[in-house]
Amino acid sequence: MTDLAVATHGLVKRFGQYAAVNEIDLAVPRGSVYGFLGPNGSGKTTTIRMLLGLAFPSAGDIHLLGEPVPERVSAVLPRVGSLVEGPAFHPYLSGRANLMRLDAADRFAEPGTAKQRIDQALDRVGLLAAARKRYRAYSLGMRQRLAIAAALLQPRDLLVLDEPTNGLDPQGTREVRHLIGSLAEEGTTVLVSSHLLSEVEQVCSHVGVMRQGSLVAQGTVAEVRSGAKPTVTVSTAMPREAAEVLRALGLSAVIETAAGAEAEQDGVAPERIVAELVARGVGVRGFVVGTPSLEDLFVALTGEGFDVGE
Amino acid sequence: MSASETAPVVEQSRRGPSAVRSHGRMLRSELRLIVGRRRNQMGLLVLASVPVMIAIALKVSTPRRGNNDFITAATSNGMFVALAALTIEIALFLPLAVAVLSGDAIAGEANTGTLRYLLTVPVTRTRLLLVKYAALAIGAVIGVVVVVVVGVLIGGLLFGLGPVTLLSGTQVSLAEGLWRLVLAALYVIAGLTALAGIGLFVSVLTEQPIAAMIAVTIISTAMWILDGISQLDWLHPWLLVHYWPAFADLFRQPMYLDEIGRGLLVNLAYAVLFVSLAWARFGRKDITS
């Protein structure tokens, strides 16, 4: 258990009848950058709230840096920096005053070093120049970065960042990715959630994919990718007939498209598929065997769209 | 397992400043937030305007017997302006001030989303409630002190300060009178702090600071109304506000302390009950704001 920074077992959160998080077993290894992926509404934030002791599980258990949560959450949270469901600060205070307030609330923070630590954190996210501006005058990108700065007020063993790139322009997204990369190099474990695979893919060593409250895939990027089944795509003017042939050959997940038919290859030799198609009189215009990209896999795992949860 | 091994390391490496120092730092930060809010500064101005209005009204009108003993007394000694103002403001303005601050306390933080960031600092829920409650109590102190100080200043300016004729007719020195005024202010603060307990409880129930503020205002106003219905006299001793005006008893010779003692007990009971309820509710609440 010690090699996991975050471990959950059978974690469930119900809101009334509806299970927003359903029996998930998260395993975030120490030192990893774990991409916690899933469309909006798939239960990422709800899971993160439970990890941080903000919400109480309906069932299951959580260990954060080896400590049981929520029982020992106040002992472990000083080592955890977090960003949950977007930034939130007092609008009429400056960025620096907001961080000062959070630091003052920290039972263990050394008041003497507060200013120095705050400036370091602001500098790290590139906000030092805007430190004296009121929070309400910040752009969404600056707000997001202030929230990350708040997570960096103390040295951390684990960072939990919920959609840190939300609302950032491509440049800002790159900067956050870069920041995550450099924190990980210093040995901090990072759990970063996103509904956009592309925003975190490059920086992740591990991924977990959520779909409607369930964790449908988890592991190193390579492991998850190997779970991707090769597919065959037939281009033809006769989609229905092509699909019938594929089914008859025992291929699974057969779908008809406007331009032909697709299915999982299931180990059937491509030569045999093409021969069978031709023998049955299906005019084959093109035939491709491919391994889906992580992006395709993500779409396949999480359902069609990225926007709907239930 | 690892839990028992790593825990002491955390606590040792991050022992930090002493408890008193760190709680004090958080409380000061909390007060800066309250005092720095433009809306709260305006509220203080409103509280301060009441003794000023009373004094000016008394100055420009021809003297006649009012139904408020303190107002009648004020023309002969400016100190009574402060007491007259307290008597008037405990009915609405001071409870309203407590209601506003209570709305901000937890509901306001939930509404802006800052509650989740305070809790993940981490601030334990118990500590957060206690610091918030202390800040509310200090808010009550500030409100009452402003009313009393402005009252004495404007009263002294317009009517002079001198030996104090008590409501019972006895005369005491100005120093003695001011001392009794301090006691009266403390008594009013105690009542408002008990109301702040209700405010804290309401504040953990909602994420809408305005809703919490309205609820607390309604509760205090409803208690005043019930207290005014003589058919309900069996209920009166149980109402938080019933004994609030008893600070007038401090201006008799000898001081009459029966009602004040009962008032303090009722205040304490309300405070303990509602802060406990707030604690029980907040401790197990999902923070989904």
Ligand SMILES: Nc1ncnc2c1ncn2[C@@H]1O[C@H](COP(=O)(O)OP(=O)(O)O)[C@@H](O)[C@H]1O
């Ligand atoms: N407080 C709540 N009450 C009821 N349902 C909720 C609550 N919070 C979240 N949900 C539901 O739980 C599901 C998961 O939400 P969330 O964890 O925010 O998803 P994500 O962060 O992946 O976008 C959503 O369907 C959402 O509507």
Ligand SMILES: [Mg+2]
């Ligand atoms: Mg979310």
